[in-house]
Amino acid sequence: MKNYQTIILANQEIAPGYWRMRILAPGFAAAAQPGQFVMFRPEQALPTMLRRPFGIFRTGCLPPECAGLPPREYMELLYKVVGQGTRVMSELHAGDRVELLGPLGRGFTIADNACAKLLVGGGIGLVPLFLLAEALIRRGHPVRLLMGGRTRDDILAVTEFERLGVETYVSTDDGSLGEEGLVTRVLERKLAKYPCAEVYACGPMPMLTAVEQICSARQVPLQVSLEAHMACGVGACLGCVVKGVGHSEQQPNYLCTCKEGPVFAADQLDWGRLDVRCEE
Numbered sequence: 001m002k003n004y005q006t007i008i009l010a011n012q013e014i015a016p017g018y019w020r021m022r023i024l025a026p027g028f029a030a031a032a033q034p035g036q037f038v039m040f041r042p043e044q045a046l047p048t049m050l051r052r053p054f055g056i057f058r059t060g061c062l063p064p065e066c067a068g069l070p071p072r073e074y075m076e077l078l079y080k081v082v083g084q085g086t087r088v089m090s091e092l093h094a095g096d097r098v099e100l101l102g103p104l105g106r107g108f109t110i111a112d113n114a115c116a117k118l119l120v121g122g123g124i125g126l127v128p129l130f131l132l133a134e135a136l137i138r139r140g141h142p143v144r145l146l147m148g149g150r151t152r153d154d155i156l157a158v159t160e161f162e163r164l165g166v167e168t169y170v171s172t173d174d175g176s177l178g179e180e181g182l183v184t185r186v187l188e189r190k191l192a193k194y195p196c197a198e199v200y201a202c203g204p205m206p207m208l209t210a211v212e213q214i215c216s217a218r219q220v221p222l223q224v225s226l227e228a229h230m231a232c233g234v235g236a237c238l239g240c241v242v243k244g245v246g247h248s249e250q251q252p253n254y255l256c257t258c259k260e261g262p263v264f265a266a267d268q269l270d271w272g273r274l275d276v277r278c279e280e
């Protein structure tokens with residue numbers, strides 16, 4: 001983990017309400033694991049504006065600016081404008097200074113077995129799945145991405161996954177892109193075809209709950225990335241805890257989303273009482 005004061009390289013709207021920010025981050029590409037996140041804050045932000053958590057979408061290297069200099073490592077965030085903090089982010093420009101803390105948290109675990117790897121993303125929930133897809137493909141696993149959204153505007157970066165060699169299946173609630181209906185219906189079909197499968201999911205809680213029910217009924221291993229409200233990102237404030245399996249008042253089992261997650265094996269969590277507070 002490193003504390004960066006760095007600059008934005010680009011910040012563009014890629015679909016209505018969805019933005020992509022590229023940030024200079026030396027030493028980051030090798031360090032970031034699929035599923036990890038950063039705490040982000042504009043340097044010029046109001047003192048009341050706290051750092052906010054964002055999943056790492058991509059990392060990479062640009063050629064050096066001049067001969068003899070090292071390549072420029074960067075990381076990218078994909079975010080949706082949903083409140084004042086993300087609106088302020090969308091008004092930042094290349095060259096603006098930002099503070100980053102990261103990479104943070106525990107990411108996805110990859111098992112090198114022959115089971116099909118199914119990635120399920122709902123809307124902006126696809127963010128942590130790109131580095132995961134890259135890592136799986138690097139290790140020789142075919143990857144299938146099941147991507148769902150309310151409308152076509154919620155379906156992001158599919159061609160980037162396809163360029164990696166990922167097979168993609170898109171569904172939208174209104175049928176404006178791909179198949180009409182919920183992504184969980186596509187998952188049920190894929191699990192009928194690939195009974196030996198491992199599922200990795202990120203998205204809104206109703207989608208994750210449905211994915212968990214589908215996977216547990218078929219005894220398919222599932223890892224989920226939770227999108228929780230976080231104030232510190234490093235295990236200090238306990239603002240991000242969720243209830244783990246077997247939790248009771250007598251025997252509390254709280255899990256810190258920022259330190260023990262944001263990725264959890266589904267059987268670590270108490271799905272009936274998760275009560276995740278998301279960022280706004």
Ligand code: FES
Nearest residue numbers: 233235237238258
């Ligand atoms: Fe503070 Fe997790 S965000 S403990």
